[in-house]
Amino acid sequence: DGGITQSPKYLFRKEGQNVTLSCEQNLNHDAMYWYRQDPGQGLRLIYYSQIVNDFQKGDIAEGYSVSREKKESFPLTVTSAQKNPTAFYLCASSIQGFAGTQYFGPGTRLTVL
Amino acid sequence: GQQLNQSPQSMFIQEGEDVSMNCTSSSIFNTWLWYKQDPGEGPVLLIALYKAGELTSNGRLTAQFGITRKDSFLNISASIPSDVGIYFCAGQPGEYGNKLVFGAGTILRVKS
Numbered sequence: 001d002g003g004i005t006q007s008p009k010y011l012f013r014k015e016g017q018n019v020t021l022s023c024e025q026n027l028n029h030d031a032m033y034w035y036r037q038d039p040g041q042g043l044r045l046i047y048y049s050q051i052v053n054d055f056q057k058g059d060i061a062e063g064y065s066v067s068r069e070k071k072e073s074f075p076l077t078v079t080s081a082q083k084n085p086t087a088f089y090l091c092a093s094s095i096q097g098f099a100g101t102q103y104f105g106p107g108t109r110l111t112v113l
Numbered sequence: 114g115q116q117l118n119q120s121p122q123s124m125f126i127q128e129g130e131d132v133s134m135n136c137t138s139s140s141i142f143n144t145w146l147w148y149k150q151d152p153g154e155g156p157v158l159l160i161a162l163y164k165a166g167e168l169t170s171n172g173r174l175t176a177q178f179g180i181t182r183k184d185s186f187l188n189i190s191a192s193i194p195s196d197v198g199i200y201f202c203a204g205q206p207g208e209y210g211n212k213l214v215f216g217a218g219t220i221l222r223v224k225s
Binding site: 006088109 | 146153154155157158161203213215216217218
């Protein structure tokens with residue numbers, strides 16, 4: 001079955017630690033995205049990548065980093081510089097850049113203690 | 114930046130009722146998407162609209178791309194308990210390749 005997987009589903013980390021969230025897709029999509037969701041708010045774009053080895057900052061990139069070494073994978077690192085990292089993180093992909101309809105993974109809930 | 118106004122913020126449904134929600138913007142959009150999100154899960158695409166005036170159905174769901182390209186609505190007919198959740202609209206602003214903009218969501222709850 002084609003789809004987007006995110007792991008882990010729940011993640012707990014101590015304040016000051018970096019943590020990496022995994023996102024993998026087998027849809028053969030060129031573009032991948034990371035969003036952050038906070039209660040009662042719409043999705044906010046962190047980073048996006050329209051092609052392998054290239055990525056751009058979204059609206060709230062500070063304190064986050066990404067890499068895109070393979071078409072299928074787009075991991076997100078939440079660094080200690082992110083002031084309020086506790087949130088629900090969603091990965092998405094589309095056939096091509098923003099012109100394409102985006103499909104979402106199941107999400108990772110990160111809690112920083 | 115671009116903003117989408119989604120309304121209502123929340124609503125209660127009784128089984129069998131029809132439900133309507135909409136999104137509006139002050140800017141023109143090329144694409145309108147409607148997603149549903151269950152608690153703790155990722156949004157699932159319900160309907161995608163690509164052309165002004167387009168009316169598309171998916172089972173009991175019907176969505177329309179407004180003629181002015183500045184709004185879209187989603188209707189759910191004969192609601193059932195599993196319709197509860199959060200519904201998001203998303204749109205791609207007028208310029209090709211622009212980032213998706215999301216509404217804040219409409220929460221559907223069951224009337225007890």
